[in-house]
Amino acid sequence: MATGIERSQFAAILWLGRTLSRRRWERQSPLLAGFMVLLTVVGVTSIFSALFLGYYVGIVYLPDLSPLWVLLIWDCIVVAFLVWWLAGVLLHLQLGGERFSLTRLMHMPVSPQGAFLLNFLSSQMRVSLGFFLALMLGLSVAHSVVHGVGDGAVLGLLVIASMAMIAALTYQFQSWLGRLMSNKRRRGTVVAVAVIVTVLIANLPALYNRTLDFDTPSTVDSDTPGEAVEAEGSPLAGNLAVTVIAVNVALPPGWLPVGAWTVNRGQYWPAALCFVGMLAIAALSLRRSYRRTLRFLTVGDDGRRRETHREVPVPEERQTLRAVRRSAAPATGRWQGIVDRLLNRLPEHARAVAWSSILLWRRAPQGKMVMLSPILLILLYVVLFSEFGSSDLAAHGSALAFLALVLMMCLTLLTNQFGQDGGGFRTLVLVGAAPREILLGKNLSLAPFAITIGLAALIVLQVMNPVSASHFAAHTVHLVSLYLVGCLVGNAFSIRTPRAMSPSSMSVPNSTAKMFLATFLAMVLFLVMTLPLILALLVERGAEAVGWPIPVFLIFAALELAIVSFVYRKLLRAQARLLAERVEFVLDQVTEPVE
Template identity: 30%
Template sequence: MSFQHINAIIRMRWQMARNQFFKSGKANQIISAILLVIAVLTSVGSLVFAIGWGNFFLARVKPSYIIYVWDVLVAIFLFGWSITLMIEIQRTEMLSLKNLLHLPISLRGAFFLNYTSSLVNFVLMLFLPVAIGLCIASAACYGTASMVTFALLASFVLMVSAVTYQLRGWLARLMENKRTRGTVISMTVLVFVLLFQIPNIINLSSIGRRGDDTQALREVRNQLRTELSRQLKESEIDVAEYKRRSEKVLSDYEQKRQMLRDAKAASFQRTVSLANACLPIGWLPYGASAAARGSILTPWMCVFGMTSIGMVSLTLAHRSTIRTYTGNDNKEYRPRTKGNSKTSNHSKMLERTLPLLSDQQSAIALATFRCTLRAPEAKMALLTPVIFAGIFGSMMLTGNMSKLPAIARPWLGIGVLGMSVFGMSQLMLNVFGLDRQGFRAYVLMPVARRDILLGKNIATLPIAATLSGLLIGFAAFMLGMNIMHVVASFIQIMIVFFLYFPISNYTSIVAPIGMGIGTMKPVSMNFRIIVTQMLAMLLSPITLLPAVIALACEQIASFLFETSWVPIYLLITLIELPVAIWFYRKMLRIQGTLLQDREQKILDVISKVCD
């Protein structure tokens, strides 16, 4: 690839960006120009500020403390970089690798240009001036030994960009399939959400330990002061002796408290250093701290490690690109009898009849269940309860659940159930959203419309009950709940969802939402639909009333008549279950008639999907 090729490609990309800018309209042009000027001024100002602030700050702290400055800067950069990655995997590039392959350049040259173009982004433009300014300040404060921070910064950018480029290429190949695209996006969101919860988990787990150590010192101090007060009151010591001993107790307390702080600071610094030494993303702060302390070998080992990771990632990405575009990834067709047997097993599954259901109801339920499990949109909708479980589960793991009063523990089980219902509402309030053009089959089916609603609800029930059951089981294990309360909470799952199904069915009939293929993006919505969906979502706590009434009756009876040995919560729950089923069946008949009246309008709405 010659210089003329590079020049032509740069000019072509500049012309594409220029055309895109002028076609965006006057308002967008003004806003883009203002943002560009702000970005340039911010970058220059960040460089000057980092140099000045770095010289002022680093001159007043120990050299080992520079690791915290770099850790904060790297964490902010990785946060913005990951958000940029999530945005980029959902859109196409302006000058992609496929477009470059039409030009008279080699595949290796096209790969190099595509990689270097990925380095031009807003996050890196904001990060590099601050990082370079901090490198200059480190060299000014700690001498020429800290000049290695420039090499550390360059190798860090190479490592992060190369690994990201390899990951993005792998995700792009997976997302060529529309069905896989939604799954990749949903799993990427889930992974990033769970990763960002790690600092919260660490912080919650350390709060209890910090509080226990300080509380122990405080209790010892209070006991000594109480003993001195007793001795003064019984005339064992005089006032002067009391003051002297009180001052000594206070002085010892402050001294031990300071020693505790120093020990915690030293322990925290060892933990941070160990974490940075073990994780590649921490080698930049670790190497910069080692260079500030005068070490020579450690920073260059970090440079070598990050450079090696970056070069290996680029090599693997290049080999994967070569295999993809030369056709070496395509495997020869081999007839597989196992695949045919699996297909046969899947078809047999759809032909089964569920207990207590007719053939039509079973067919609708099984087809909807399999469609829900396979649809990427459903997986994205199910992320909400999973994320809730991860966040609140981490709080239970790290919190001190033993201090929770016994009377409050069963209420936490009801709260977990309510959280599960709220998380499932996005999927339940639009039961026809995944059908799209397939809803015509329901319109043409010679079955009662209440059977369609029943089949849809039965298909959703196993997923909702499984998620709720796992959450309740986890809460019961962590809290040590009474076995009778646990059994009653599991039965309340059925009651809650049988009460929420009429709400979700009515909302799905009167306010249906068409969803784009592969995403949860609504295609056709108006103000009335938004209000109806929001009200239905806010009605989810009403379904918890039977559980609240049953548990409140048990605790009131136990308080007034000392009947703690009687499982009133479980007994009332067993009475409420058939009542909830009767209510659901009554509402199902009414809503079946409503569905028959509005099925054409529903078809018009949900069949308007984006390709």
């Protein structure tokens, strides 16, 4: 065969991959294996349903739609497909484990061309591709019924070319990310940034809608959707049409909607150019990916021949001087010195645990996600939901909700404080650190992240929807109270349900339904804590109405902090005793090997 692989070998390798995948799910849990079978059945059913849905929608609505509305419908389908497709790519990168990896295929009697083909095809086996391909082909068949077989055939070719282009570009993108993520420490950063970028891309339509002026003239009102968009005397409709067409022409994923738009107008040369352009991009992308694959298989991961260098011996005095400089370097940093001064009042072991945990969470992908996610939420609030907090009550509600969200995200780390330690937890036990100091240091390690991000959110909300100084102070005090409660809840989870965490991914193995349920209940606790403050705000409003300007909101927040601080100090001792009793169990759980 041209690909260097026989049909029998191809079928055998496919059977092997399917068998290994099924056994992996069965080994993890029989329930998961049954769930995957159910998902497979649902996926196949959804593909046939999408084919029928596309055909039905096209038959019913295509005759009455103008070419511009056809363009917008195809745009919506392409955007939805890209968002779903990117989510699948992100999940694949996070979970890892290629079904047909190149390194394993080369141990089989397969040529490089066959290995590349199998690896490429296996990376595209997703429900999202089948669902949207069936939906688009259904629309193409409906287009051939409504406007002629020729138009439908051209549209079907455009759909196939578009899918080939997206699949080829995705494969090249995955290969590039795979090389980046070969470094385990860099892998966490890549996954964290990929999550943020995916969420931003998913919200681009909403961000664009916020920039539009929705005060449309009444002349846009019409019976037909096409007439509504192309209504005369509507500058918004004209500007929107020009913008949409320009964006589609500029971006290759938009060439499929442009081709459908031109075919609907009876213009076939632009559609032919779109078809040739998408096929050319797919061919160039696959060619580059294949060349990189050959370089990977014959040379190495980075595509460069590695040269061996003999190490030059370094004098002992110079080695000692370098070691002293490295040990003194962290203390000379600006923010490190600030943290050291803040931690000087703590016991020695608590200070060491806090400092080492801060450095650990800075490098871990879970810590990066906790730091980046609230920032993303703040940006989305500023762009999307700022007008909903224009009233005073809504401004307070937004602030309290944001504080709860920040602590909910930190709760994912607080509930498993020893998971990232791994073998390092054994060191804490062997040095004789008191359990109370270990818990105190762990609790303080996340305070710089949670408190700083919470204050940043409050400042942004204060700029967008200002409140009084006493109310801003009350929100700040409430943030500290929420964090202390989160520490108590996190300590209980970390001692009773510890589990090891991967240093290079955000997945947590051996998670049970009880863990998820308990985490959800802990999140509900944060929302319950906001109810007294809302009641205090209403009481303060009533007092101001009768002429008593008493800062009830701030007083309630201060009382809440005093009560929570007292409870924290008492329960911390009890939790320290519990940790001393279960230290061997915690050590066994967090030192389990994970990938």
